Amino acid sequence: MSSESGASTSGDEASEPNPNPDHTPKPPEDQLAALALSEVDSHGNGVAHGSAAENNHQEIESDEEEVQANSVAPGLAEVEEASEGSPRGGVGGGVVWATTNSELEIDGPASPSSSGYAGERGSSASSGGSGTDEISEVRKDEIVDRFPDSQTPWVPSKRHVDEDDASISWRKRKKHFFILSHSGKPIYSRYGDEHKLAGFSATLQAIISFVENGGDHVKLVRAGKHQVIFLVKGPIYLVCISCTEEPYESLRVQLELIYGQMLLILTKSVNRCFEKNPKFDMTPLLGGTDTVFSSLIHSFSWNPATFLHAYTCLPLAYATRQAAGAILQDVADSGVLFAILMCKHKVICLVGAQKASLHPDDMLLLSNFVMASESFRTSESFSPICLPRYNPMAFLYAYVRYLDVDTYLMLLTTSSDAFYHLKDCRIRIESVLLKSNVLSEIQRSMLDGGMRVEELPLDPLPRAGSFSPHLVQHTVQTDSPDRFREPYIGVGGPAGLWHFIYRSIFLDQYVSSEFSPPISSPRQQKRLYRAYQKLYASMHDKGIGPHKTQFRRDENYVLLCWATQDFELYAAFDPLADKALAIKTCNRVCQWVKDVENEIFLLGASPFSW
Amino acid sequence: MGLSSATTTATAPEGVQLCIFDLRRGQNEGQELDKILFFFPADLPFSAQFSVIGLSEGLITFTRIFSPEAACEAIEAERHSHVFHEAEPDIWMVMVVEKNKEFEPIWRSDALRKVLKEVHSLFVMFHGSIRALLDKDPGGGLTRSHLYHFVMDYLGDFLVGKKLLLPSFRDALNERGTVQMLTVGREAAIEVQSLVRVLESCAGNMPCHSLILFQDLLVSTTLSPDDTVNLFAYAVLRLTPHALSSGVSSWSYLRKGATSSGSSLARPDAVPEQLHGSLDNSPTGDNSSHVVRPLQPDKWSKGKDGFLVSDIWGAETSTGASATPTVLLHQTQERMYLCTHQHKSLTLIFLLPVSSVLNGDQGVSAVKQQVLENVSLKLLKVEEKLSKGWGGENAYHVSGYRYLLADGDRNVSRASPPGKVTTLTKGSLLALNKVREEVDLDKSRAKLDNAGHEKELEISIRAKNNAWVIARVTRGKELYMVLEKANETLLYASDAVEKFSNRYCNGVFSLN
Known part of the structure; x- marks a missing residue:
């Protein structure tokens, strides 16, 4: 109780009911009772530490994930290298690592994409042949986009490892995620050092098993602005502690995704290890994958795919996407299960073998895994992965290769020795994509961005038109003066429309408008994202939903959601927007999306869902 | 300490448990019993009582790590909801209710918490604070018997047949802890x-x-x-x-039992017998006769x-x-x-x-x-x-509307008469209950933020069953509404609210 600040760790250990893995587990009641003691202890420590932690404190409060600009950790990339020596291969059985991989990785530059990133795009813009004022506009957007879109430059390998549950700074973090085993062993913690959190982890385990012993399952604990969400997946326990005001349902989905990400790396057969030995230590299996988890967690605050359960496509002229699809289909016929071409988190094209269908959540987890692991950027890789929605028990093998800074090709197969075959496939694909200018179209589309609320047509287009003239392949300057983004600059689109997301139920895809003023800062974008997430949760309430329409007005926005059998539209307006006009505008957005669906969606991807 | 019986099922016959405990008591091993000041049902084995209190205490301590200013308020488990209320410093009230088989959101924790708050406020009004009683009575015997009779008598009002009918989604158009006023010329x-x-x-x-x-x-x-x-x-x-x-029906939400089954309360002492189980199990012992029971029916x-x-x-x-x-x-x-x-x-x-x-x-x-x-x-x-x-029981009915109007600053509310609310479908009431839960959360967060400005909120939902479920919060006033058989357009629903606001709320919820 009266332990000095220096003795904080040992103080915790002393009161920790089950610090020793070989220790016979005490009844959970005892552990819960012991909580009182450890609490008092750590409070004492906290106070003693107070002055030191004070400085941190402010900064932590200000934002949940507070990403420092300097947090690019060099040399954090060796994900595969780290896991190669681990028992991970053993779990999957017969993992083959192409020898070229690790060699290249080790020598690879720390982060090729983080340096001169914006510059690269800028230069390719000028080569794209569009007018100069457009470039400057693009640059402006670039700044806006950078935060939500580009994860890699900022993702650190592990944050605040010096912290543990006795640190005030740790306690003040807005959103914790924990993975632990059913025996209470820590597996992953978003903040702090897992090993130092053993006592805390045992407490979480005690709470879960205490309720389970009473024949029930704990889902949620509320305290003030905090929520503690529990998810039990066999021998794996997942816990989120958050004061972000996100609804329970959303946080639970996030835990499900984290579990999915873990399966993607390990498969569900890891459960067998726990059957053999309940005190099995899983941490080495996940060694080096911290960035994958932290990048996924970061996407919970900017990527709508995490709550919509849909993926989004890079806008491309129909013919361009067709061309990419044709060559992918070609290789798919040669024994590839899935061939996916993506640019950052956006799908360019996706082709699957007959009867194989890819769940949007699997795509999210796979692309996150690839983008967060630096090694994929620097070399061609062949890596065992599991698609949890496709088959949680089995490994597939992913051949991954970046074709340019943001564009990467993933070829998935069931065969562990297909590396050289897939390499050949990639060479073929790459050359076709280059020849048919698909890659440059992709670059151009990245620069042009997607739909903008300012460009919402006033009247329905007479033809199935293009929302952006640049998408029409081989056309020279179709920019007509009436389409210029003049009237609404700075205030969003007509009727105070600030942003929208349209989700096609049938296609499992969504399209989201670009952020434009006044939703310009990352903070504002995150707030809007959270508002959408809440709206989605409310619309899809498990017990009583789904609702048909919803209108919400608070001090920040007017939000409208319209759900039908075919689509869902989420739209954000100025809080002072007129209801009648907003409704009209929503109808126009839907019409607009339908008019340009050829370009913004991947059509004909339905062979997957036979 | 024989707590190993957490394994015994902790389910009361009625599916409701209510306990009051003092964290300052029973700190030493073997004295845990001393913590418990009240437990319903009283005949639940001590091991099961400990299990509820142990979990509550554990989570109060645990949540204070992250949220020192507001400890555990609720636990949602798959089959039960636990609602917490720190009635006085270190004196906690916890209510455990069972969910229905479909796990529908039938409870609203704030509504249940208001029950705890109400019984505590009433107790203090007659007997003074629990802490003051305990200070005068270190053994706690007197405090326990006071609490026992008071809370049991209070719960008796929720008794319908053999079941305790606590406020559920069906009461989504009520606000406990408010006063209903007569409009006078x-x-x-x-x-x-x-x-x-x-x-x-x-x-x-x-x-x-x-x-x-x-x-x-x-x-x-x-x-x-x-x-x-x-x-x-x-x-x-x-x-x-x-x-x-x-036995005569009342339209007040405060007397649930009386409305639905008047006769069961008409018999003197019916309540204690039904709820108390065997009196031997009550912690009161012999001094029960000396205890004043202001809520005795x-x-x-x-x-x-x-x-x-x-x-x-x-x-x-x-x-x-x-x-x-x-x-x-x-x-x-x-x-x-x-x-x-x-x-x-x-x-x-x-x-x-x-x-x-x-x-x-x-x-x-x-x-x-x-x-x-x-x-x-x-x-x-x-x-x-x-x-x-006086226009009678349905004086405040507004045809076409089912509503609740609450003024949090003045603790006043007015609502559609219960007889009219029962015409709503379960789906509408469940949806409303859910919206209210969300507004409750927003309000409590705003309170913790201590933000100077009041919460402003407007929610209109067209539910699966085509009913409009509406919540409006402005300047400390709240309006909840269900419109069934209404037109499908949002503008129609907004218009209906506008009309209601202008006519019955001095335009408080009107936009112009």
Whole structure:
């Protein structure tokens, strides 16, 4: 109780009911009772530490994930290298690592994409042949986009490892995620050092098993602005502690995704290890994958795919996407299960073998895994992965290769020795994509961005038109003066429309408008994202939903959601927007999306869902 | 400590558990029993009681790591909801309710918490704070028997048949802890004012407070909002004409049991027997007979002089007449004599400071005499006037609407009559319950933020069953509404709210 600040760790250990893995587990009641003691202890420590932690404190409060600009950790990339020596291969059985991989990785530059990133795009813009004022506009957007879109430059390998549950700074973090085993062993913690959190982890385990012993399952604990969400997946326990005001349902989905990400790396057969030995230590299996988890967690605050359960496509002229699809289909016929071409988190094209269908959540987890692991950027890789929605028990093998800074090709197969075959496939694909200018179209589309609320047509287009003239392949300057983004600059689109997301139920895809003023800062974008997430949760309430329409007005926005059998539209307006006009505008957005669906969606991807 | 029996199922027959415990007691191993001040059902094995309290205590401690300013408020498990309320520092009340088989969101934790708050406020009003009682009674025996009888009597009002019907989604258009007012015309208001003045003059130099009810509705109060809520609740539960003739239906949400199965409460002591189980299990032991039970049912009756009498507080030794009850005012912490006079539908409550009344009950009798002499005539007149203007049980029904209007600053609410609310489908009520839960969360967060500005919110949902479920929060006022059989357009729904707001809420919720 009266332990000095220096003795904080040992103080915790002393009161920790089950610090020793070989220790016979005490009844959970005892552990819960012991909580009182450890609490008092750590409070004492906290106070003693107070002055030191004070400085941190402010900064932590200000934002949940507070990403420092300097947090690019060099040399954090060796994900595969780290896991190669681990028992991970053993779990999957017969993992083959192409020898070229690790060699290249080790020598690879720390982060090729983080340096001169914006510059690269800028230069390719000028080569794209569009007018100069457009470039400057693009640059402006670039700044806006950078935060939500580009994860890699900022993702650190592990944050605040010096912290543990006795640190005030740790306690003040807005959103914790924990993975632990059913025996209470820590597996992953978003903040702090897992090993130092053993006592805390045992407490979480005690709470879960205490309720389970009473024949029930704990889902949620509320305290003030905090929520503690529990998810039990066999021998794996997942816990989120958050004061972000996100609804329970959303946080639970996030835990499900984290579990999915873990399966993607390990498969569900890891459960067998726990059957053999309940005190099995899983941490080495996940060694080096911290960035994958932290990048996924970061996407919970900017990527709508995490709550919509849909993926989004890079806008491309129909013919361009067709061309990419044709060559992918070609290789798919040669024994590839899935061939996916993506640019950052956006799908360019996706082709699957007959009867194989890819769940949007699997795509999210796979692309996150690839983008967060630096090694994929620097070399061609062949890596065992599991698609949890496709088959949680089995490994597939992913051949991954970046074709340019943001564009990467993933070829998935069931065969562990297909590396050289897939390499050949990639060479073929790459050359076709280059020849048919698909890659440059992709670059151009990245620069042009997607739909903008300012460009919402006033009247329905007479033809199935293009929302952006640049998408029409081989056309020279179709920019007509009436389409210029003049009237609404700075205030969003007509009727105070600030942003929208349209989700096609049938296609499992969504399209989201670009952020434009006044939703310009990352903070504002995150707030809007959270508002959408809440709206989605409310619309899809498990017990009583789904609702048909919803209108919400608070001090920040007017939000409208319209759900039908075919689509869902989420739209954000100025809080002072007129209801009648907003409704009209929503109808126009839907019409607009339908008019340009050829370009913004991947059509004909339905062979997957036979 | 034999706590290993957490494995025994912790489910009460009624699916409801309620406990009160003191974290300052029973700190040492083997003394855990000392923590428990109240447990319902009392015949639950101690091991199961410990399991509930152990989990609660563990989570209170755990959540304070992250949220020191507001510890555990609720646990949602798959089959149960646990609702927490820290009634006094370190004195916790926890209610555990079972979910239905479909795990539908039938409970709203804030509604359940308000039940805990209400029973605690009423307890304090009569007995003083639990902590103060414990300080006088270190063994805790007396406190336990007080709590036991009080809470059991209180729960009796929720008893329908053999089940406790706690506020669920079906009560989504109620707001516990508020007062329902009678709307009176200008003329009647002036009459009421002069009645209050005359009443005060009867007390001479003593500072006197009064509360006047017509039926189960408040007409006038000179008490602080908190004290008004408490006394109003007690009056509706035990003093108004409806409460005296238990079995007659009431439209107040406060008397659930009475509405649905009046007869079960008509029998004296029916409540204790049904709820208490075998009395041997009650922690009260022998001293139960000495405990004053202000909520004991059917103990109040109207005397010939129009004053309500009860033997709950025993008899005065000198005269043999019933002793006058006293209540503790929340605001001033002053103890007051509670006198109730009734004429037809009109209930007149006045409070006299104990410290100012000489000779105790005799002094009170003198004031009562004064009241009879000076007030009777006015009382007749006011009662007549209010009765004439009274539109009956459905007076506040607005056709086409099912609504709840609550003013959090004044603790006042008005709602569609329960008879009309029952016409709503389960789907609409569940959806409304969910929206209310969300608004509750937003409100409590705003409170914790201590943001200077009030929450402004408008939600309109077209539910699966095509009903519009609407919530509006503005400047501390809340409006909840369900429109069934309404047009599908959002504009129609908005228009309906606008009309309602202009007509019944002085345009508070109107946009222009």
